[in-house]
Amino acid sequence: MPKIDESELIRRLKLLSQIEPTSEATNRAMERLRDSLTQQENLRESTTTRIVRAVIHRSVIKFAAAAVLLICAGYVTGRLSAPEQVDVEQLRAELVQQMSQQWESILETRHAQLRQEVYQQVRRDLMEFAARTLTASRDLTDQRLVELIQLIEAARMQDRQRIAAALEQIELNRLQDKTQFRNGLQTLVARANEPQPTKQN
């Protein structure tokens, strides 16, 4: 990175340090500042005094008015909110009566509700029991039917096997008869072809 020569920089800083405002300007600035500081002080003093006085004056009047209003309000509230004499027996009797009425009505309502709930519960239980019984009997019937079908099927299979065995035996017998018949015929033919012996012989 290019750097400026240090001596050049120092020269510039030196130039800056040698700048002096004119004495007139300095005096003018200081006088103006002194004036404004003094004026500020005077202004602040007078303003503060006025504000303090006004605040004190107003606050005393306000405080007095507020105190009077508070006292009046307290008196009126006290008069209006004074407690009356209470007849305890009458209050108790009324309370008992009112409470017993309330309890009765509550109990009646509760009783009717309870009866209705019990009735509905029993009905639901019975319906459920009937449904379960019906399902169980249906299942049992199905099972029995399946067993019966299986037994019939087994008997039919046995019959078929027996018929097949009988047919096989018949065929064997037929073949045996046929063989015997052929042999008999051959023997007969053979004997018929033999020359007849002479009586001389």
Place this chain on the structure above:
Amino acid sequence: MSAKAERVSLENRQKELLELLDRSGASLYALLTRLTLRQDVAEELMQELFIKLSKTSSLKKVKNWNAYAHKAAINLAFDWRRKQHRNPVPLEQIREPASGENSALRELMHMEELQETLNAIERLRRPAHQALVMRYIQEESYDHIAEQLGKTTHHVRAICSRALSQLRDILGASQSQSHGKELKHA
């Protein structure tokens, strides 16, 4: 606090501010002139500085009023410079700068250089530019600066040296940039 106590406190502060004005007013005004390069602005900033000092609530904690005011003045001047960058002043509103006795052209060149240097200082961080201004523009001793900034002399020396190096970088970069622009233009 009661009204009376407040009033006494304000009176004390007023007295302290007037004492500060008598003791360091000229020095503060010169500092502001050096950093703004304009007497009219320096005058306005002086007013602003003292208003700020009179309104600051934490002034009871300030042990060295002079140092505090000088630091505040440096910050005010650089704040003003920053505002100037954001809102450039129309040419007709610019008054004649704080002048020497040289020719107009030489004066203009000097002004240009000084503005550039101040702009570069403005880009440094706060303790660095404060230390640099105190050391090289106000020409105060390292011990005095250390006392004002609440740091050790060693630390202030290091800050100044680093700030000078950074300043050389910034100015070098800006010079090469402007040189490049001139060449391109040519």
